[in-house]
Amino acid sequence: MSVAEKIREKLEKAFEPLLLEIVDDSARHKGHAGHQSGGETHFNVTIVSAAFNGCTRVERHRLVTAALREEIGNPIHALALKTLTPDEAR
């Protein structure tokens, strides 16, 4: 299973997102620390989920990184997050 697929599986399970967008941004970081050939090190993730209702930005990011605890560090080197509630995404 690719890293992106694993991210999708874990986030779908944890957040039942209305929208989940996962972009492998590794190519843009070529030559930079943490980059590996084959990519799958740098990701941009957008999640829209009711699970974020009432949570601060910091709390939302902590929820997401907790769900991906096993992947962050290795193989995920960088994770850019956009976390929205359904109302905010409207």
Add this chain to the structure above:
Amino acid sequence: MSDNPVFDRIRQEVESNDVVLFMKGTPVFPQCGFSNAVVQVLTYLNVPFKGVNVLEDADIRQGIKDFSDWPTIPQLYVKGEFVGGCDIVREMFEQGELREFLAQKGIETEAA
């Protein structure tokens, strides 16, 4: 003082400086695009801040992640309070919340 000397050092940094950015590289030579993005925002707002280069200190590099319960660098602290990483700082800046937040904390900004 706590049992963890690294935490003590981090606490000392965030308590003795109003605005502290734990980052890769220095404010003049950021060595990571995400750290650079936060430097750019703070510079744009004319906020004086202290940069702590985690690449120079492996203890701080891991320690700040544990201290903040936050797995990535950069990390911004204002008046001892954890604000967030690159995405959060950028979002707050774009939505005009960052200047308001800094003002509430008594930090002057002077961007146009």
